[in-house]
Amino acid sequence: QKEVEQNSGPLSVPEGAIASLNCTYSDRGSQSFFWYRQYSGKSPELIMFIYSNGDKEDGRFTAQLNKASQYVSLLIRDSQPSDSATYLCAVKRGGSNYKLTFGKGTLLTVNP
């Protein structure tokens, strides 16, 4: 059973702080790692993907990947109330025969 584990939260941070969201996965064959954001009552939208060990930055968002530890994280700097949402981690093996496996998501609340 390939699993993607996330702390369900809620994770509560004050406005302007760094929010750190974590995800572990069990399938060592996983090659691609994605973070989707889902606002309450809305559909998921992709905000970051990473496939190489290390950090990848995009604006206020940084994805971090450590394949040896089977760990991927998302850092949100200068958190804003508009960042309050559920963040879904998803992983994928390479190749067309493999599909995304989603974690259950972490609810983030940014308090003004």
Add this chain to the structure above:
Amino acid sequence: NAGVTQTPKFQVLKTGQSMTLQCAQDMNHNSMYWYRQDPGMGLRLIYYSASEGTTDKGEVPNGYNVSRLNKREFSLRLESAAPSQTSVYFCASSDLQGETNEKLFFGSGTQLSVL
């Protein structure tokens, strides 16, 4: 640009009734997917279609059937609805299918209640 369009947005069924959820995308994507999302369970893949003319089972296909009508449209059918199928259903399509950076584009979802 509409993206991925799902209908209906809400539906209430009685146990044993049937219905079809419709999905269409206008991004010329080859791959389309149906997911269900339940509280505490995350997104689970029901069926997918890698390309027009092909469909395959995902994690939770029991009780569902699908049709890839053409490249744009992918429908999900519940033949005899059960309360366990109460969920939010998302259709998605993807570009770069099979590639490392495959991205899913989701529809707005269908909230289905089976009484």
